[in-house]
Amino acid sequence: MARRPSGLLVVALALAAACAGAADPLPSWSEGKAKQSIVDFVAQVTKEGSPGFVAPAERVVVFDSDGVLRCEQPMPVQTAFTLDRVRALAPQHPEWRDQEPFASVLRGDVQGALARGSGAVLELVMATQTGMTTDELDAMVKDWFATARHPVTGRPYTEMVYQPMLELLAYLRASGFKTFIASGGGTEFLRAWTESVFGIPPERVFGSREKTSLQLRDGRPQLVILPVVDFSDDKENKPIGIHNHVGRRPIAAFGNSDGDLPMLAWTCEAPGPRLCAFVHHTDAAREWAYDRESKIGRLDKGLDEARSKGWTVVDMKNDWKVIYPPADRAGNDARTR
Amino acid sequence: MARRPSGLLVVALALAAACAGAADPLPSWSEGKAKQSIVDFVAQVTKEGSPGFVAPAERVVVFDSDGVLRCEQPMPVQTAFTLDRVRALAPQHPEWRDQEPFASVLRGDVQGALARGSGAVLELVMATQTGMTTDELDAMVKDWFATARHPVTGRPYTEMVYQPMLELLAYLRASGFKTFIASGGGTEFLRAWTESVFGIPPERVFGSREKTSLQLRDGRPQLVILPVVDFSDDKENKPIGIHNHVGRRPIAAFGNSDGDLPMLAWTCEAPGPRLCAFVHHTDAAREWAYDRESKIGRLDKGLDEARSKGWTVVDMKNDWKVIYPPADRAGNDARTR
Numbered sequence: 001m002a003r004r005p006s007g008l009l010v011v012a013l014a015l016a017a018a019c020a021g022a023a024d025p026l027p028s029w030s031e032g033k034a035k036q037s038i039v040d041f042v043a044q045v046t047k048e049g050s051p052g053f054v055a056p057a058e059r060v061v062v063f064d065s066d067g068v069l070r071c072e073q074p075m076p077v078q079t080a081f082t083l084d085r086v087r088a089l090a091p092q093h094p095e096w097r098d099q100e101p102f103a104s105v106l107r108g109d110v111q112g113a114l115a116r117g118s119g120a121v122l123e124l125v126m127a128t129q130t131g132m133t134t135d136e137l138d139a140m141v142k143d144w145f146a147t148a149r150h151p152v153t154g155r156p157y158t159e160m161v162y163q164p165m166l167e168l169l170a171y172l173r174a175s176g177f178k179t180f181i182a183s184g185g186g187t188e189f190l191r192a193w194t195e196s197v198f199g200i201p202p203e204r205v206f207g208s209r210e211k212t213s214l215q216l217r218d219g220r221p222q223l224v225i226l227p228v229v230d231f232s233d234d235k236e237n238k239p240i241g242i243h244n245h246v247g248r249r250p251i252a253a254f255g256n257s258d259g260d261l262p263m264l265a266w267t268c269e270a271p272g273p274r275l276c277a278f279v280h281h282t283d284a285a286r287e288w289a290y291d292r293e294s295k296i297g298r299l300d301k302g303l304d305e306a307r308s309k310g311w312t313v314v315d316m317k318n319d320w321k322v323i324y325p326p327a328d329r330a331g332n333d334a335r336t337r
Numbered sequence: 338m339a340r341r342p343s344g345l346l347v348v349a350l351a352l353a354a355a356c357a358g359a360a361d362p363l364p365s366w367s368e369g370k371a372k373q374s375i376v377d378f379v380a381q382v383t384k385e386g387s388p389g390f391v392a393p394a395e396r397v398v399v400f401d402s403d404g405v406l407r408c409e410q411p412m413p414v415q416t417a418f419t420l421d422r423v424r425a426l427a428p429q430h431p432e433w434r435d436q437e438p439f440a441s442v443l444r445g446d447v448q449g450a451l452a453r454g455s456g457a458v459l460e461l462v463m464a465t466q467t468g469m470t471t472d473e474l475d476a477m478v479k480d481w482f483a484t485a486r487h488p489v490t491g492r493p494y495t496e497m498v499y500q501p502m503l504e505l506l507a508y509l510r511a512s513g514f515k516t517f518i519a520s521g522g523g524t525e526f527l528r529a530w531t532e533s534v535f536g537i538p539p540e541r542v543f544g545s546r547e548k549t550s551l552q553l554r555d556g557r558p559q560l561v562i563l564p565v566v567d568f569s570d571d572k573e574n575k576p577i578g579i580h581n582h583v584g585r586r587p588i589a590a591f592g593n594s595d596g597d598l599p600m601l602a603w604t605c606e607a608p609g610p611r612l613c614a615f616v617h618h619t620d621a622a623r624e625w626a627y628d629r630e631s632k633i634g635r636l637d638k639g640l641d642e643a644r645s646k647g648w649t650v651v652d653m654k655n656d657w658k659v660i661y662p663p664a665d666r667a668g669n670d671a672r673t674r
Contacts, residue, residue: 176598
């Protein structure tokens with residue numbers, strides 16, 4: 001009863017998995033402990049009749065976004081968007097010239113603005129990404145992604161994603177996994193581009209969010225974003241956000257910062273086969289190298305904890321043959337929408 | 338990139354839709370306006386190249402639960418569960434014998450307890466469904482469904498669901514729709530049985546919820562349910578809950594009470610093809626007949642609004658050939674888990 005599509009989906013996914021199995025599903029990953037731990041885990045949970053088998057419905061994997069699926073240097077992509085919005089809206093806000101953190105941004109002192117901490121960034125977000133409808137913000141974010149370029153590489157932000165992780169997402173989905181994004185970033189912001197870039201639809205993407213209110217706009221009911229934080233999806237709140245949206249404890253999780261530790265512990269400190277992985281940014285030549293930046297206070301404990309708990313540590317320099325996808329391969333959808 | 342499973346899914350769903358087309362996909366629905374409006378809508382949005390075509394990713398349909406997918410008389414199923422929990426826990430709470438609404442329940446005066454209103458029911462829920470981990474509540478609900486019987490029909494609650502709606506869910510999924518439940522009931526409670534009964538997995542089910550807290554229990558991180566309402570998924574909050582979980586405005590919605598009106602208006606007062614349907618309980622012989630019970634204040638405006646806005650009204654007596662599935666056909670999974 002009411003199960004026909006699920007059955008067909010299983011068949012489709014099994015076919016895809018078989019196709020993926022014909023060649024190396026992770027060609028951008030070097031042979032080594034990280035790749036092997038992923039491949040072994042997938043083999044374990046997908047082998048029917050084995051003690052480690054996990055039914056497809058329960059194959060939930062969660063990914064942090066910034067620094068795990070995509071480059072977060074020199075700043076997270078939502079911060080870059082936010083700064084551009086401050087600049088675009090400045091003519092309507094003459095008061096910002098004398099008001100921090102806006103004044104620093106408008107003077108060109110981005111580092112000065114960001115050095116004021118996460119509270120200052122939140123203030124910039126609230127001033128630029130609330131007061132409009134959810135549809136309006138969605139369109140604004142899509143428009144920005146269509147033209148914005150990364151300040152160091154000059155590439156579209158849609159291409160500043162990790163090719164090995166694109167392969168991993170495809171491999172896991174072909175193996176019957178449901179892939180979710182659990183990010184500290186804004187839910188509305190994320191959902192505007194994650195489907196075209198990562199193949200992950202809005203309903204499988206969640207992060208922090210503001211309160212919304214149902215209001216009539218142009219005679220139609222619309223959801224208007226209010227300048228009030230409803231949920232901050234970081235640290236101890238990450239498992240709460242995942243449970244709220246997924247309703248199941250994941251069997252695999254990928255993170256890269258202290259804010260991901262509760263998510264990783266909640267995922268892996270449970271019975272049954274589990275995979276937790278911590279992405280270690282070690283490649284100063286091709287990406288960035290950083291792991292204990294007390295300045296931003298986000299990476300003090302993560303690496304030590306990953307090692308002490310036996311989680312998989314992904315060493316970008318040694319584990320990844322390439323970092324970014326070839327130009328014009330990623331994000332075409334987002335740019336042409 | 339990262340799209341192979343989606344492509345295969347589309348193929349699988351197209352095949353399923355073709356299969357479904359060979360026979361009547363809605364055999365329990367009488368020929369008439371309601372059935373026709375559903376079939377016409379599905380034909381419109383699934384016909385590639387037509388002006389009404391909607392991409393599968395955007396084929397989001399939301400269903401209220403109580404009174405739409407399942408019987409809500411003589412009380413919603415979560416209320417029946419809650420009353421049984423009060424009775425089971427009473428020995429540990431001697432003070433309940435003198436404390437309303439508990440005292441009425443324990444005296445056998447269920448109507449007296451429920452007549453105290455939604456605040457009293459919430460008090461019973463808080464006293465019986467918080468303080469434990471989410472896993473513990475999930476197990477408790479599954480155990481209850483395995484043995485509890487409906488007081489009027491004597492059937493398992495897993496079978497007190499509407500056969501025509503089971504067919505509709507399967508038909509919509511075979512036509513590429515993603516089916517979601519947006520209920521005023523408790524999210525944890527719903528997710529314990531909706532997958533086995535309706536084929537709708539936890540991540541596509543949401544309702545009201547309490548706050549949770551990440552705590553160590555038996556040395557492991559667990560989510561503990563707190564006796565604090567985090568979100569009440571009713572009335573104007575329903576579109577907010579849907580947007581929060583789905584990230585897209587649905588193109589179809591099914592409701593049956595005043596609490597569903599904002600969800601229906603938000604769904605259908607938007608551009609593009611839309612289907613909104615209001616289930617009208619007209620069958621006193623086979624189910625219940627009710628539509629304007631000022632006593633519970635939930636059905637004062639719904640039917641009038643549905644008619645004035647041209648939404649589809651499903652007349653249970655005339656539109657449904659059968660109400661419930663054959664015995665032992667539905668809910669077997671839930672009962673044997």
